[in-house]
Amino acid sequence: MPKQNHTDLTSPFWRNTCLWVAVAFLTSCAPTEVPPTGYPAVSIPTSKKKVLHKYDWTTDHIQVGVRWQPFAITGNDAYDATRPVIAKDSSYAQFWVSWAQAEPDIKNTDYKNHMSDYLKAIDDAVDACAAQGVKTELVFWHCPAWASVSGKAGPWKPKTDEYSAFVTRIAKHFKGRVESYQLFHEANMRSMLEDGDIDFLISEIFIKGAKAVRRVYEAAPARSVLVSPSGASPCDACPTLVGLEGKGAVAARDYFRRLASNKELMSLVDNLNINVSDHFNGYGMMDGGIISSVWDSYDVVRKTLDDHGHRDKKILSSESWIVWDGSVNAVDVNGDGVKNEKDAYDKTVTILGKCLERGLNTINLPWSDNESSWSMGLTKRRDYNGRIKHLARRKVIPAEDQGPDIVTTKMGLKGTDCDFKIQRADQSFKIKDYINPPDPNHLHYYVWRW
Numbered sequence: 029m030p031k032q033n034h035t036d037l038t039s040p041f042w043r044n045t046c047l048w049v050a051v052a053f054l055t056s057c058a059p060t061e062v063p064p065t066g067y068p069a070v071s072i073p074t075s076k077k078k079v080l081h082k083y084d085w086t087t088d089h090i091q092v093g094v095r096w097q098p099f100a101i102t103g104n105d106a107y108d109a110t111r112p113v114i115a116k117d118s119s120y121a122q123f124w125v126s127w128a129q130a131e132p133d134i135k136n137t138d139y140k141n142h143m144s145d146y147l148k149a150i151d152d153a154v155d156a157c158a159a160q161g162v163k164t165e166l167v168f169w170h171c172p173a174w175a176s177v178s179g180k181a182g183p184w185k186p187k188t189d190e191y192s193a194f195v196t197r198i199a200k201h202f203k204g205r206v207e208s209y210q211l212f213h214e215a216n217m218r219s220m221l222e223d224g225d226i227d228f229l230i231s232e233i234f235i236k237g238a239k240a241v242r243r244v245y246e247a248a249p250a251r252s253v254l255v256s257p258s259g260a261s262p263c264d265a266c267p268t269l270v271g272l273e274g275k276g277a278v279a280a281r282d283y284f285r286r287l288a289s290n291k292e293l294m295s296l297v298d299n300l301n302i303n304v305s306d307h308f309n310g311y312g313m314m315d316g317g318i319i320s321s322v323w324d325s326y327d328v329v330r331k332t333l334d335d336h337g338h339r340d341k342k343i344l345s346s347e348s349w350i351v352w353d354g355s356v357n358a359v360d361v362n363g364d365g366v367k368n369e370k371d372a373y374d375k376t377v378t379i380l381g382k383c384l385e386r387g388l389n390t391i392n393l394p395w396s397d398n399e400s401s402w403s404m405g406l407t408k409r410r411d412y413n414g415r416i417k418h419l420a421r422r423k424v425i426p427a428e429d430q431g432p433d434i435v436t437t438k439m440g441l442k443g444t445d446c447d448f449k450i451q452r453a454d455q456s457f458k459i460k461d462y463i464n465p466p467d468p469n470h471l472h473y474y475v476w477r478w
Contacts, residue, residue, distance in 0.1 A: 080161035084252040085120075085207040087298050087342040087389060091163060092476070093118035094395035094406065095347060100149035103445035107412035107432075109156035113395055113469070117477050120163035122347075122392045123150050124213070127194055128170040128181045137194075139201055151201075158205040165208035165254075165390075166198065167346070168237075169220065178223060185224045185232075192236040199244035203251055210301060210346060211237040212258035216283045218267040226271035226286055230293060234258075238296035257287055259301035259346020262325070264314040277315035284329050288336040300329050301346035304383060304391060306375045310359035323382035330386070344390045345383075350376050352470050353403035353457045369463040369471035376472040393476055399440035399453035406473040408462070409435040416441075419450055425459065428466035436465070 085091070094114060098105040108114060114121060129146040131137050136144045143151070157164050173181040175190040186194075199209070212233050214220050221229060234257045245253040260283055264276035273282040287293060287300060302325045305312050312322035319325050326343060333341050351358040352372035360367045362374050380391055397405035411417050411433040417424045424433035436459040440451035459465055 078155075079158040079205055082161050085163050085254060086252070087254065087340075089389065090384070091120040091390045091392075093120035093122065093162070093390075093392045095122045095124070095392045096153060096395045097124060097398070098149040098153045099398070099441065100145055101441060101443075101445055101448060102152070104412055104441070105149060105153055106156070107410070108396065109153065109160075111395075111407065111410075113407050113473065114157070114162065115160055118162055120165060120208075120390065120392070121153075121157050121395075122165045122167060122390075123153065124167045124169065124347075125150060125198070126170045127168060127175070127191075128172045130198075131172050131175075131194065132181070133172075134174045137197060139197065154202060154205050163208070164202075164206045165210065166202065166206055167210040167213055168195070168198075169213035183220050183222050185221065185228060188232070189236070191233055192240040195237045195240040196244060199241050203244055207252065208254040208256070208344075209241050210256050210258060210344075213346065214261035214303070215258035216260040216269055216272060216280050217263065218269050220261075221269060224270070226269055226283070229269065230286065230290055234287075235290075235293050235296065238293070242296065254298045254344075256297050256299040256301050256344055257293070259303045260284070260325075262303050262305060262307040262312055262314050262319070262322075264308075277318040280314065280325075281318055281328055281332075284332045285336075288332045288338060294336075294338055294341070297341070299342045299344045299389065300333065301344050302326055302329055302388075304345045304348040304379065304388070306350050306359065306372075306379065308359075310361040310371070310375050311379060321382070322379050323386060326383055326386050326388060342389045343387070345388060345392055348392050348394075349402065349404040350379070350393060350472055351402060351404055352472060353461050355401070355403060355456045357402060368461065372470065372472040373475055376475045380476070393472075397435075397438065399438055399451070401438075401454035401456060403438075403457055405470065406476055407469050408467075409439075410468065411435055413445055415445070415448065416450065423450075425465055427468050429468055431468070434466065434468060436462070 096114065130144055132144060135142045154164050170182050171184050171186045173179055175186050176184040177187055178184045215229055238255045241253060241255050245251050260280040268275050268279040272279040284300060304322050307313065312325065313320050319328060329343055333339065350372050352369050354367040358367040358371065361371045383391065393406050394404040396407045397403060397409045410427070410431070411424045416435060417433055423437060423439065424435055427434045437457065438453040438455065440453045441448040442451050443449055463471055
């Protein structure tokens with residue numbers, strides 16, 4: 029009797045090929061090549077609005093995760109959702125939501141019929157996280173022209189009650205999938221609210237915004253939610269928000285005092301926030317006196333909360349970054365004469381260690397390199413469907429995990445999965461800047477994961 033040829037669908041080859049076919053299906057066009065065996069098998073969430081709810085996120089939890097800004101290219105974002113940095117290693121993901129981009133036109137307030145592409149990308153990414161049990165947080169910033177007093181889009185005052193109406197729309201749409209909201213970004217800086225002041229920020233943005241979230245989440249069926257106001261930029265020389273005392277670290281300290289002393293606000297929020305980064309000296313220094321490091325920021329905020337009787341309030345990361353390349357933003361903290369991924373590793377060990385030992389409740393780092401001039405990703409960008417190699421073969425190299433090729437420089441992708449073009453981006457690093465080029469991850473990823 030002739031030997032039958034059985035196909036083992038559990039083998040690595042077929043498991044990896046099936047994953048690639050699934051990604052190709054989500055991109056709506058076939059990849060130029062199928063990756064060889066060895067590609068990590070991770071699940072692709074396919075059920076819209078499916079939520080894997082393991083527990084309610086409370087102030088007693090510590091979350092370690094990523095800041096994920098979707099590329100708004102469907103297949104690229106679907107692929108990113110399967111990468112271990114998100115699907116396996118993160119307990120939460122933070123998404124920045126620019127109101128100006130989420131609702132650029134008043135018609136975009138109708139999410140059912142006119143959701144913007146920008147918000148749709150975030151919506152899909154939140155779905156992917158929810159389906160995998162990854163908690164999510166939204167951070168708001170900027171204002172669309174139609175809603176601003178000035179008639180301009182960007183860092184301008186919204187008209188009375190427009191901001192709380194926006195927050196209400198977002199909260200209703202994401203209720204059950206998003207469990208944490210930060211109401212603004214780097215609120216101590218004038219460049220984030222050019223025509224406003226600290227009193228407007230607290231009353232119109234923080235208090236009304238917090239009430240809006242609470243109303244939505246307390247309505248039946250009630251859901252748990254965390255609400256926090258905004259962190260402070262670590263920039264000591266930047267102009268500060270009107271109404272704050274002094275500048276730089278002095279103004280940042282006054283900003284937190286203003287929040288902690290406002291009884292109505294503190295009754296509505298669960299936490300305050302700090303910026304966690306390697307700013308200026310490699311460890312988040314502002315003035316070198318009040319705030320010489322990220323953990324000094326934590327201590328300042330913790331003392332401010334305690335002094336005002338808020339020992340129950342916790343501290344979250346408003347945003348986080350570690351620069352890994354040799355650019356002007358980086359610092360040679362180990363003194364070997366080179367600014368590279370070894371410095372990023374050392375900075376990550378120190379910053380995460382100092383903050384977590386104090387009780388910081390969340391920490392996130394950017395999930396992947398993108399087209400920005402800041403080289404901050406935990407992982408390298410990958411040629412998820414083979415088109416980058418088709419367009420610019422010298423811009424990619426094989427990956428050591430035998431998955432999609434690794435992109436060797438900054439680039440923007442404009443278009444859809446099938447027809448995107450490569451747009452030149454910041455050229456601050458080349459393949460020589462990678463300490464281990466075929467590794468899909470940067471060195472500091474490993475201490476973050478640990």
